[in-house]
Amino acid sequence: MPQIVVENLRKSFHIAQRRPGIMGALASVVRRRHRTVHALDGVNFIIDRGELVGYIGPNGAGKSTTVKILSGILVPTAGRCEIEGRVPWRERVAHVRDIGVVFGQRTQLWWDLPVIESFELLRDIYRVPHTSYRRTREELVATLDLAPLLDVPVRQLSLGQRMRCDLAAALLHEPSILFLDEPTIGLDAASKLAVRAFIKQINTRRGVTVILTTHDMDDIEALCSRVMVIGNGSVLCDGTLADLRRQVTRERHLIVDLAEADGWRGEPGWGQLIEHASGRVRLAFDPDTLSPAELIAQVTATHAVRDLFVENPPIEQVVTRLYEGGA
Numbered sequence: 130m131p132q133i134v135v136e137n138l139r140k141s142f143h144i145a146q147r148r149p150g151i152m153g154a155l156a157s158v159v160r161r162r163h164r165t166v167h168a169l170d171g172v173n174f175i176i177d178r179g180e181l182v183g184y185i186g187p188n189g190a191g192k193s194t195t196v197k198i199l200s201g202i203l204v205p206t207a208g209r210c211e212i213e214g215r216v217p218w219r220e221r222v223a224h225v226r227d228i229g230v231v232f233g234q235r236t237q238l239w240w241d242l243p244v245i246e247s248f249e250l251l252r253d254i255y256r257v258p259h260t261s262y263r264r265t266r267e268e269l270v271a272t273l274d275l276a277p278l279l280d281v282p283v284r285q286l287s288l289g290q291r292m293r294c295d296l297a298a299a300l301l302h303e304p305s306i307l308f309l310d311e312p313t314i315g316l317d318a319a320s321k322l323a324v325r326a327f328i329k330q331i332n333t334r335r336g337v338t339v340i341l342t343t344h345d346m347d348d349i350e351a352l353c354s355r356v357m358v359i360g361n362g363s364v365l366c367d368g369t370l371a372d373l374r375r376q377v378t379r380e381r382h383l384i385v386d387l388a389e390a391d392g393w394r395g396e397p398g399w400g401q402l403i404e405h406a407s408g409r410v411r412l413a414f415d416p417d418t419l420s421p422a423e424l425i426a427q428v429t430a431t432h433a434v435r436d437l438f439v440e441n442p443p444i445e446q447v448v449t450r451l452y453e454g455g456a
């Protein structure tokens with residue numbers, strides 16, 4: 130049975146528009162003009178227990194609105210949304226016991242309290258029995274290396290330390306679903322790797338379903354077997370990263386390091402030259418028109434080559450094209 134069902138979900142916001150100038154402001158008091166923003170315009174997806182799904186899209190596409198509806202904070206204008214058979218905004222108390230939410234830009238911990246006291250408060254709020262709370266807390270403290278941080282007030286933590294504490298806080302009540310909104314934003318390389326490893330671990334070992342919203346494509350490549358791309362309020366693509374690539378382009382790239390920096394003599398039939406600097410050449414070619422083996426044979430027959438390799442276009446490029454197509 131699917132754990133999350135979203136069908137034809139719509140959410141519109143009516144925004145009061147202010148007219149410019151003092152007269153405009155006075156006129157707005159008497160007669161307000163409104164503008165409607167269709168943040169979600171028919172979103173559909175199903176997520177099974179234990180999936181780790183990336184939810185990506187350009188700014189303003191509707192990601193946060195979806196997550197807010199799924200967490201019961203917002204009520205949609207129309208459509209169906211059920212999680213564990215419950216409607217999130219109608220059965221909020223039961224629903225929040227099943228979910229954990231982490232926002233990279235905000236903390237759910239109490240700013241002036243030591244971390245451990247925030248944990249205790251969350252235990253009270255979620256009414257977690259003492260024995261299971263202690264067991265889960267000890268596991269999380271060990272896995273996320275939190276022991277040295279427990280007595281430190283949250284405002285004194287670095288961003289990376291705070292994120293590790295926020296992840297623990299979201300999991301203390303052992304939810305079966307975790308919503309992560311930009312969990313690696315602003316983190317240094319080592320902290321990013323630690324957070325990613327932890328997300329992977331709670332998904333594979335504990336079977337927690339994870340919905341990850343991010344603009345960091347390295348997060349997606351490292352973690353997600355499935356990616357949903359949203360644009361203009363609807364899902365543009367739902368599948369593996371390979372599906373996403375196939376939907377956007379068949380293009381592949383040949384990268385050639387030349388023995389002589391300015392020795393490039395490309396032929397028009399080899400594809401499009403998209404980079405040529407410091408002896409490195411990057412060609413975008415269509416493997417259906419010219420096979421990689423044939424292209425390599427032609428290039429090496431006519432050039433002195435130090436090194437070469439074939440790769441897919443960077444995922445950022447693929448995603449940007451998908452966003453542009455969707456827009």
Ligand SMILES: Nc1ncnc2c1ncn2[C@@H]1O[C@H](COP(=O)(O)OP(=O)(O)OP(=O)(O)O)[C@@H](O)[C@H]1O
Nearest residue numbers: 142144166168186187188189190191192193194195
């Ligand atoms: N409370 C609100 N009132 C009015 N408009 C809103 C509100 N929340 C979101 N919107 C609008 O709905 C659209 C979708 O916003 P949303 O925050 O869901 O996008 P997003 O994909 O999360 O963007 P980002 O990547 O920038 O966080 C935008 O046009 C936004 O301005």
